[in-house]
Amino acid sequence: MDSVTWRKAQRSNDQAHECVELAKxxxxxxxxxxxDPDGPKLLLVPAAFRALLADLKQQ
Numbered sequence: 001m002d003s004v005t006w007r008k009a010q011r012s013n014d015q016a017h018e019c020v021e022l023a024k025x026x027x028x029x030x031x032x033x034x035x036d037p038d039g040p041k042l043l044l045v046p047a048a049f050r051a052l053l054a055d056l057k058q059q
Contacts, residue, residue, distance in 0.1 A: 008034055 006021040023030035031042040
């Protein structure tokens with residue numbers, strides 16, 4: 001996932017250190033903490049990403 005373009009999520013908050021970046025990949029959606037770009041990353045298939053977004057919107 002090193003050569004992909006990461007985009008900061010619109011609702012990320014630099015002040016509270018709640019920063020998430022997303023990357024569109026052939027296999028699905030990459031998710032990482034923008035405060036730790038070399039740290040762990042998640043790869044979610046599109047259905048799992050949609051489920052995650054739906055769950056977050058309900059909170």
